[in-house]
Amino acid sequence: MRRQNHSRTGCPEAAPGDRRISRRDVLRGGLMGIAGLVLADQLGGRAWAADAEPPKPAPRRATAKSVIQVFLWGGMSHTDTWDPKPDAGYDYTGQLAAAIPTNVPGIRLGELFPELAKQADKYSLIRGMTHRNNGHETAAYLMQTGHLPGERLAYPSIGAVFALMKGYNADYKGLIPPYVVLTQPQGRFSESGFLGQRYKPFATGGDPNAQRFDVEGVVARGITDERQVARRNLLGSLNALRTAMPDNPQLATAADAEEQAYELILGKGREVFDLSKETDKLRDRYGRHTFGQDCLAARRMVETGVPYVTINYPGGWDTHSNHFATMRRQCPQLDQGLAALLQDLADHGLLESTVVWCCGEFGRTPKIDWQPPWNGGRNHYGNVFSVLVAGGGFKGGQVVGSSTEKGEEVKERPVYPIDLLGSIYELAGIDADAKLPHPMGLDAHVLAPAESGAKSAGRLKEIMG
Numbered sequence: 001m002r003r004q005n006h007s008r009t010g011c012p013e014a015a016p017g018d019r020r021i022s023r024r025d026v027l028r029g030g031l032m033g034i035a036g037l038v039l040a041d042q043l044g045g046r047a048w049a050a051d052a053e054p055p056k057p058a059p060r061r062a063t064a065k066s067v068i069q070v071f072l073w074g075g076m077s078h079t080d081t082w083d084p085k086p087d088a089g090y091d092y093t094g095q096l097a098a099a100i101p102t103n104v105p106g107i108r109l110g111e112l113f114p115e116l117a118k119q120a121d122k123y124s125l126i127r128g129m130t131h132r133n134n135g136h137e138t139a140a141y142l143m144q145t146g147h148l149p150g151e152r153l154a155y156p157s158i159g160a161v162f163a164l165m166k167g168y169n170a171d172y173k174g175l176i177p178p179y180v181v182l183t184q185p186q187g188r189f190s191e192s193g194f195l196g197q198r199y200k201p202f203a204t205g206g207d208p209n210a211q212r213f214d215v216e217g218v219v220a221r222g223i224t225d226e227r228q229v230a231r232r233n234l235l236g237s238l239n240a241l242r243t244a245m246p247d248n249p250q251l252a253t254a255a256d257a258e259e260q261a262y263e264l265i266l267g268k269g270r271e272v273f274d275l276s277k278e279t280d281k282l283r284d285r286y287g288r289h290t291f292g293q294d295c296l297a298a299r300r301m302v303e304t305g306v307p308y309v310t311i312n313y314p315g316g317w318d319t320h321s322n323h324f325a326t327m328r329r330q331c332p333q334l335d336q337g338l339a340a341l342l343q344d345l346a347d348h349g350l351l352e353s354t355v356v357w358c359c360g361e362f363g364r365t366p367k368i369d370w371q372p373p374w375n376g377g378r379n380h381y382g383n384v385f386s387v388l389v390a391g392g393g394f395k396g397g398q399v400v401g402s403s404t405e406k407g408e409e410v411k412e413r414p415v416y417p418i419d420l421l422g423s424i425y426e427l428a429g430i431d432a433d434a435k436l437p438h439p440m441g442l443d444a445h446v447l448a449p450a451e452s453g454a455k456s457a458g459r460l461k462e463i464m465g
Contacts, residue, residue, distance in 0.1 A: 062429025063465065064392030065353040066302035067162060069310045070295075070338060072360035073140065073186050074318030077378050078386040079366050079407040080327055081110045083127045088406040094368050094376065095324045104397040112331035115339035121397045122342045122351065123390035124463045128401020128410045129359065131417055131455075134380040136318075139361035140188035146421040146432075146447040148454050153444055156193035156436070158421055161446055162308035163199045164437075165430045170307075175269035177202040178307045182294040186312045188361070194438055201310065208275055208293035215273045272300050285340045290314045292337035299344050302354050317360055320377040323368075342390055355392030355424055359385065366407040384410045387420060393427040395463045416455045418447055423460040 079085050084099035085092060098111035102120035109117050116123075133139040138149040144157040156164075159179045167178025181201040185191070192199040205216035275283065275296055286292035291314055298309045313334070319326045338358060345351040363385025364378030384403045390396060401413035425432045425446065432447040448454040 062427065063353065064355045064424070064427040064429075066306060066350075067158075067308050067355045067357070067392070067424060067428065068298045068302060068341070069159070069308070070313065070356070070358035071144075071186060071310055072313050072317045072334075072358065073188065074136070074316035075139075075360040075362045075364055075380060075385070076317040077319070077323070077327065077364035078127070078384070078403070079110075079363075081113065081331065082125050082386040082388060083403055083407055084108060084110045085366070085405065085407050088366070091368055091370075092366050092406050096327065107397070107399060110331070112327065113335045115335045119339050119342050122346065123356070123388050123396050124394055124398040124400060126387040126389065126400045126415050126420070126460070127384075127403055128413045129385050129387045129415050129420070130410050131362070131382050133382045134362065136361060136380070137188045139380075139382055140186070142417050143359070143361050144189075144191070144421075145193070146418045146454070148448060148452060151452075153438070153442065154190060154193045155444070156195045156199060157189075157191040158424065159201055159308040159310055160192045160195050160199040161425075161430065161436075162428070163201075164195060165434075166307035166428065168198075172305065172307060174305050176272060176301060176304065176306050179310075180204065180301060180306055180308070181310045181312060182297055183207065183290075183314070184312060186310075194444070195436070196439065204273070204297075207290055208273075208297045209288060209290045213273050213275060213293075213297070215270075272304050273297065275300070282344070285336075286344075287333055287336040287340070289333050289337075291333050292340065295337040295341040296344070299341060299348070299350070302345075302350060303348060317364075319364065320369075320379055321374050323364075323377045338388075345391060351391040353392060355394065355427060356390040357387060357420070357424065358389075359387040383408065387415075389420075389460075389463070392424075393465050394423075394460075395465055398463045400460060400463055414455075414457050415460065416457060418454055418456045419459060422447055422456075423464060426459060427464065 079088070079092065080094075080096045084096075086097050086099045090097070096110060096112065099108040100111050100114065100117055101108055102117040104120040107120050107125070109120075131139065131142055133142055133149075135149075141147070141149045141155075144159075145155040146158075147153075147155040159181075163177070163179035166172060172178050179191075179199065179201045181203045183204045183206055185201065185203045191201055203216070204213075206214040271277065275293060278296060278300075283293065283296060286296045291311070294311045294314075298311055301309050313330075315330065317326070317330070338356075342351065342356065345354055345356070362380055362382035365381045366378075369377050369379055384407065401415055402411045403409065404411045422432045430446065432445075433449070434446050436444045436446060438444045450456070
């Protein structure tokens with residue numbers, strides 16, 4: 001993992017983007033000649049080196065075809081949201097003391113989630129999530145890989161594993177890469193780990209709430225479709241090498257990748273990112289803000305078969321200070337967008353085949369820090385926090401585990417990162433014990449084996465259909 005810079009508050013800032021060549025760089029820089037050879041690997045992505053035999057998906061029945069991860073990076077307070085403690089006292093509840101009922105008897109949410117309260121039959125809440133790690137980078141790594149930080153190997157995130165198992169090594173024929181991030185990489189760690197650049201997510205950039213969603217490398221700013229087609233025709237006419245060697249297999253592969261690239265920027269691939277094709281009524285239901293439209297874009301992507309989509313919440317939840325102001329601004333947007341996503345997936349017949357999971361790398365301290373410079377903030381807290389899971393084989397209307405009276409520790413049924421990720425892998429038909437292809441042939445598995453010391457209390461069988 002890369003060393004991170006730190007801000008005045010002591011919290012690491014997102015690292016600058018990795019400037020090694022990426023799929024996005026190739027798309028932005030041009031689509032002809034040698035670029036086509038690169039695209040053959042980055043977009044076509046079907047060929048492996050002779051000495052790197054890819055693992056096969058486990059031969060089990062999968063209920064989840066796609067995953068949407070809503071990552072609340074920075075860490076959202078569990079006691080103000082999905083595990084309210086209205087009787088804990090002002091030092092714990094602050095300005096958000098109320099809890100509201102949901103459409104499932106016995107399940108209550110924080111007062112800022114009225115729309116999700118209407119959808120509680122569609123999701124389950126894990127209230128005993130724990131790993132006791134309070135560092136942004138290390139907790140994010142743990143939550144998204146299922147491996148302990150500090151080991152000799154930098155493991156890939158769950159999204160990169162999906163790109164490997166359900167994308168490039170499966171029957172996925174989509175024009176959009178199999179692992180997509182809306183809209184910016186989170187920057188806490190290298191998502192692809194030792195799998196390498198090919199398995200990094202395609203980060204869209206842009207803003208889906210803007211009048212035109214300028215997806216980096218797909219929708220070019222200031223260039224019309226007509227001009228793009230003219231460029232393609234001109235460059236094609238100048239490609240003397242391909243004309244002189246029409247039967248060359250490498251050039252044929254490059255031409256195929258080039259065709260895929262143009263289909264992405266000018267054809268059906270691009271249409272996925274065109275939210276104007278949705279009704280104004282539906283876009284309003286999601287919310288005319290970046291997060292709401294991120295959720296709509298995610299639904300359109302899984303509708304076309306993209307295996308893994310991550311929404312990195314814009315702005316984050318690292319609320320050491322200005323906590324309650326941030327909660328009052330962001331919770332209604334999270335509530336609106338996520339509730340609309342669950343309903344829209346259900347309306348399209350996609351919820352049964354799409355896992356949705358939503359959480360941060362940890363929670364926030366249940367007791368409010370009134371001291372300067374925080375003045376009413378909440379700090380990092382990995383002892384216990386909450387996760388929302390829905391779809392893809394997860395049952396709705398359930399609660400797994402509980403926290404103590406003030407939300408400070410797990411009271412019943414701890415759930416560790418291995419348990420959560422392992423359950424998602426199982427629903428997707430991915431063998432969590434499968435070996436991963438390490439470039440140096442080292443022994444590496446999808447999830448940490450028992451002898452690694454990583455804690456586990458077992459898969460989430462109580463909410464897995």
